[in-house]
Amino acid sequence: MRLRVEYRVGPELRFLGNLDMMRLMQRSLRRASIPFALSQGFNPHIKLSMGTVLPVGLWGEKEYFDIELAEDIGIKDFVERMNDVFPPPVLINECNEILNDEPALMKIINAASYKFFVRKSSLDLDLWKDEFTAKDSLVIRSRGKKKDRDKDLRPGIFKVTVQKFHNFDIMEIWSSTGMPLNVRYDELLETMVLTGLDKKNIIDVFRSGNYIKEGLKYFTPMKR
Amino acid sequence: MKDKLFKDVLPRVSKPARYTGGEVNMIKKDWNQSSIKMVFAFPDIYEIGMSHLGGKILYGLINEQSNHLMERTFAPWPDMEQIMRAEKIPLYSLESFSPVKNFDVIGFSLQYEMSITNILNMLDLAGIPVWAKNRDDSWPLIIAGGPVVFNPEPFADFFDAFLIGDAEDMLLEFLDFLANNKHLSRQERLIQLAEIEGVYVPALYSVEYNEDETFKSLKPRFKGVKLEVRKRLVKDLDKVYFPEKPVLPYIDIIHDRAVLEVMRGCQRGCRFCHAGIVYRPVRERSIDTLKKQADMQVKNSGYEEISLASLSTLDYSGVKTLVTELVEEYEKKGVGVSLPSLRVDAFSIEVANEVQKVRKTTLTLAPEAGTQRLRNIINKNVSEEQLFNAVEAAFKSGWLSIKLYFMFGLPGETTADLDGIIELLKKVKSIGDQNAPRTVEVRASLACFVPKAHTPFQWQAQNSIEELELKRKHLFEQKKKRIVLKFHDSRTSYLEGVLARGDRRLSPAIYLAWQKGCKFDGWSEYFCFERWMEALEQCNINPDFYTRRLRAYNERFPWDFINTGVTKEYLQRENERAVKEIITPDCRQNGCTGCGVCTAFDLDLNIKEENHRALKS
Numbered sequence: 001m002r003l004r005v006e007y008r009v010g011p012e013l014r015f016l017g018n019l020d021m022m023r024l025m026q027r028s029l030r031r032a033s034i035p036f037a038l039s040q041g042f043n044p045h046i047k048l049s050m051g052t053v054l055p056v057g058l059w060g061e062k063e064y065f066d067i068e069l070a071e072d073i074g075i076k077d078f079v080e081r082m083n084d085v086f087p088p089p090v091l092i093n094e095c096n097e098i099l100n101d102e103p104a105l106m107k108i109i110n111a112a113s114y115k116f117f118v119r120k121s122s123l124d125l126d127l128w129k130d131e132f133t134a135k136d137s138l139v140i141r142s143r144g145k146k147k148d149r150d151k152d153l154r155p156g157i158f159k160v161t162v163q164k165f166h167n168f169d170i171m172e173i174w175s176s177t178g179m180p181l182n183v184r185y186d187e188l189l190e191t192m193v194l195t196g197l198d199k200k201n202i203i204d205v206f207r208s209g210n211y212i213k214e215g216l217k218y219f220t221p222m223k224r
Numbered sequence: 225m226k227d228k229l230f231k232d233v234l235p236r237v238s239k240p241a242r243y244t245g246g247e248v249n250m251i252k253k254d255w256n257q258s259s260i261k262m263v264f265a266f267p268d269i270y271e272i273g274m275s276h277l278g279g280k281i282l283y284g285l286i287n288e289q290s291n292h293l294m295e296r297t298f299a300p301w302p303d304m305e306q307i308m309r310a311e312k313i314p315l316y317s318l319e320s321f322s323p324v325k326n327f328d329v330i331g332f333s334l335q336y337e338m339s340i341t342n343i344l345n346m347l348d349l350a351g352i353p354v355w356a357k358n359r360d361d362s363w364p365l366i367i368a369g370g371p372v373v374f375n376p377e378p379f380a381d382f383f384d385a386f387l388i389g390d391a392e393d394m395l396l397e398f399l400d401f402l403a404n405n406k407h408l409s410r411q412e413r414l415i416q417l418a419e420i421e422g423v424y425v426p427a428l429y430s431v432e433y434n435e436d437e438t439f440k441s442l443k444p445r446f447k448g449v450k451l452e453v454r455k456r457l458v459k460d461l462d463k464v465y466f467p468e469k470p471v472l473p474y475i476d477i478i479h480d481r482a483v484l485e486v487m488r489g490c491q492r493g494c495r496f497c498h499a500g501i502v503y504r505p506v507r508e509r510s511i512d513t514l515k516k517q518a519d520m521q522v523k524n525s526g527y528e529e530i531s532l533a534s535l536s537t538l539d540y541s542g543v544k545t546l547v548t549e550l551v552e553e554y555e556k557k558g559v560g561v562s563l564p565s566l567r568v569d570a571f572s573i574e575v576a577n578e579v580q581k582v583r584k585t586t587l588t589l590a591p592e593a594g595t596q597r598l599r600n601i602i603n604k605n606v607s608e609e610q611l612f613n614a615v616e617a618a619f620k621s622g623w624l625s626i627k628l629y630f631m632f633g634l635p636g637e638t639t640a641d642l643d644g645i646i647e648l649l650k651k652v653k654s655i656g657d658q659n660a661p662r663t664v665e666v667r668a669s670l671a672c673f674v675p676k677a678h679t680p681f682q683w684q685a686q687n688s689i690e691e692l693e694l695k696r697k698h699l700f701e702q703k704k705k706r707i708v709l710k711f712h713d714s715r716t717s718y719l720e721g722v723l724a725r726g727d728r729r730l731s732p733a734i735y736l737a738w739q740k741g742c743k744f745d746g747w748s749e750y751f752c753f754e755r756w757m758e759a760l761e762q763c764n765i766n767p768d769f770y771t772r773r774l775r776a777y778n779e780r781f782p783w784d785f786i787n788t789g790v791t792k793e794y795l796q797r798e799n800e801r802a803v804k805e806i807i808t809p810d811c812r813q814n815g816c817t818g819c820g821v822c823t824a825f826d827l828d829l830n831i832k833e834e835n836h837r838a839l840k841s
Contacts, residue, residue: 011230013474015240020474027248027472027526030557038558046558057235085526087248204231 001069003078004098004105006222010089011059011206018053024090025050025065032081037068051105051210051221052112052177055185060207062093064105064221094222105221110178111158111213114185116171119201125162125169128196133160138191144184153191156181158213168203174218177210225313226321233313237304241475242270245296245318248472249524251287252319258293259403262286262329263317267342268746270298274471275479277533278370279333281392284467292399295319295327299342300349302744308349315350324350328402329365331387331395334372337723338716338745340379343368344738347382354735356384356427361410365402373424374455374502375677375783378726378734380426384410385417387424388786389455390488392464394422418449422456424786425449431728431782437769439727439782454787455502459827461488461509468520472527481529481562482521484514486546490535491811491829493819494592495603495802496631498676499535501795502788504821506812508832511542511549518550522559530554531562538567538575539812542833547578565590566614568606573617586667587618590629593637594644600805601636603680603798608648615652619659626652626666632695633673633687633717635802642695645670646702653707667708670699672717675771676724677783678790680798686721686771689714715753716745721771722760727782730770733763789821 009021016024026046029036038044051064079092086092118125132138135154142151156176163170175183185207193199211218234240255261264283266273273279279296286294295317300308307313314323324330330350332343344354347366353359356366368379369387376386387394397420405413418425428449432440444451458464466485473480487508490500518530530550537543550561561579566572568589576587591611592604599606615626630645649666656664672692675681687695692714703709723730736759744750760767775781777796784792794817801808811817812829822828 012244012246014230015234015244016474019476020241023476024474026528030522030526030528030559031248031524044558085248087246089246 001072002098002100002102003067003069003075004096004102004221005065005067005082005092006094006220007063007065007090007092009054009060009063010091011204012089013087014057014059014206017056018050021054022048022050024087028082028085028090029067031085034067034078034081035069035071035073037070049104049106052109054207058114058185058205058207059089062209062220063207064109064210066098066102066105096222105210106178108212109210109221110176111174111211111218112177113172113174113208113211114188114205115208116173116205117203118169118171118197119203120168121198121201123196123198123201125164125171129160129162129171132192132195133157135195138195140187140190140194143187143190144182151187153181153183153187156183157188172208174211176213225316229313229321233304233307233311236307238301239475242298243300243304243318244474245321247474249469250319250471251283252295253287253293255293255320255322258291260292260329260399261327262292262294262331262399263297263324263327264294265297265324265330265332265343265346267299267332267334267339267346268744269301270473271475271477273298273333274473274477276333276335277483277485278391280467280470280483281465282331282395283471284469285392285465286395286399289465290396290399292396292403295322297324297346299346299744302750305345305349315346325352325364327364329367329399332366332368332370332383334368334370334379336746337372337378337720340382340723340734341738341742341745343379344382344735345743354382354738356381359384359410365410365413367398371499371502374498374786374788375724375726376424376426376786377431377728377782378723378730380728381731382734383426384414385423385425387456388422388453390458391456393456393458394420398423415446415449421454424453426728433727433729439780441780442782442785452785452787454824455789457789457825458488458507459825460830461485461507462513462832466517468517469524470521472525479531480527481531482518482525482527483531483533484518484521485509485534486514486532486537486540486543487534490539492536492539492605493603493798493808493810493817495601495680495798496592496634496673496676498679501678501790501819503535504788504790504819505825505827505829506539507830508540508542510832511546514546515549515553518554522554522557528558529560529562531564533564536567537563537565538569538572540833541831544575544578545833547575551578568614569610570613570617573614573621576618577621586625586627587623588627588629589614591648592629592631593634593641594630594646594648595641597805598634598637598641598644600807601802602631602634603802603807605807605809611648612651612655615655616659619656619664622660624656624660624662624664626656626664628652628666628668630668630670631673632670632699633692635673635681635684636805637695639698642699643702646699646704646707649707650704653704663706665708666706667710669710669712670696671712672714674717674721674724677781678786678788678795680795680802682725682781682795683775683777683779683799685774686718688768688772689718692717713748713751716748716751718767718771719745719753719756722767725781725783726770729763730765733759733765736762787824789819789824791820794819 047068138154159174365384367385373386489503489506653666740755
């Protein structure tokens, strides 16, 4: 039995790395006595595969993992048992059974959205957004695998929205992840700063979603 | 404060999750409902402090079994310290983010002599005066425990009290007393606390020295204050608290696994070994208790590994049964069993084979010295034959990498003994190459011998830095290809030696070294030898007095008043046998060696699983 799980990582755990999060999941699965499947071989491990890496420093509203179980259990039961043993900042939102041949999350997730809470300042976010999205290219030095090469993020920035509130604004940016263009969060932030946004005015950031983008449509990994 | 930390401070430091707390199984008790508030302070980073078993025991004990509370704090890494100082953030606890100066008691764990500068730094970061004499009734009590406090004197002026021995036997008594005597002044409280067995209050004593600078006496300044402090010990490990819900770190720490303490103490009697004396006698836990603890810990933590910890796990009477049964129980759940170090014999390899049915990583053995003669001197009861048998068995059963621990700078050591290390390594390598499917990797770790208080070698002189460096060079010249030698830093070991057998006159130099910026002295990237030497010189202290001097048997030592149960006569006898190159066999196999501890505590060796019984001393 294979399950796809959507979960939340609260702000208290924003400093965990990907390996820390995997360890947290594995140990939670053990504490909850979930009948997970183990891989064969010299060093058996839980067949757990995580979605795209949540960058250190961000929390996430909708993160994903797939888990393979050795025996069938009820989905409701699984969710309850896991939520019982998680530390409070982690909570499963949703869980579905998926087919064994369903491609891995890492292969299908190709877009993500980030929400920025921005303090009011002399910079009008609507204007900034218009200028930002009007640019033909947004070139920075790559921080990823191909270090120190120029990289144009512009084709990977799909959509920017701004919502204005009394004390602050919320800006949401949809961008590409994985292949062919991986817009890293730190690179995205760098271009924002380069185009005039003051980092100090960003009160909080979290990843609001991971998507499978087909054309102009964004599907969550739970509903494709 | 928590909000500022998460939003503003932690994003700017390396490994921010060290400073956030909130782990699974963390216990946060209601501050106002708790009687005495204590913070367990570990003078090194989170990853090291959280790996320490003693802290886990005390944390669970106080929080689960008393109406007091215990929170945790660790030494911040210098990047964090810098921001804390710049932005006036005091040292805080990970549970309630309370400044540590708001606690009633701050308990430091002294695992290593050189961590004293980190303790001063943490007190300072907390805004607490580092000298005990400058703290009035309004300040928390600053206490310490751990192996180092068996010679507390170099640190005496910084602490209000030391807890000597197994703290789970005495900490509740200590805190209960404070809870019931809140009306007393600091001085009155300390005088009465000193009546508790195992508690040493340094301010209640004055020290005199002889004209030749050696220690003369430690005299109580008040009537009724005890003349000697006897350590506390847990008599039966089956009847004592052990944590079944360990705090689960989010980040990768040094030892991140379920721990079973199979026994406490070791009776092998290696003459250099501090822990082997101060934690006598051997007390074992029964297999039934251990299996129950394993079950609870795995259930509550989800750990993927269970480690069998002790000073010499392969000497645990039930080791084979326990390992076999744990492997059988947990293998199918994907939980492994591990042994921290192995005894040098074929039996150990057999047990290790049970454990490592699958993956064979590096095998670690500790012959400690290169020749039989020197092993006899240090009483490391390992013959060359045993070692080679163990190594052959290991390589035949699939290991490809082996790590051997040695010491150099030992008493009576000659060039032949150093050459012996290399010969031994070459032989191990050739046994490996003959018996393993491919070329094997042989690594040796060489520690500088540091004579420690309360050991048979407490009278011995320590090698100078120059001697150690010459020896290191010699070993390097003899070294062969594909044998890796790794040396401990001789200068760190030298200072460790000064503190290990030091006295109260060292405290101004410790203070000055810290003032000059010394901290994280156990970390090579921060250790600054020159600053320490400057500090010692400015305080007119000749460090060679503590390290290089061969002490006479009639000399009184500053730590003699700490009673470990082992007699000075026994230690002297062992030192004399070392000179004569005579071994003293293990009392578990060959009968009592008369160290005195069983008589002192009215105990017998507590062997749980087999009918090994030594004669009472």
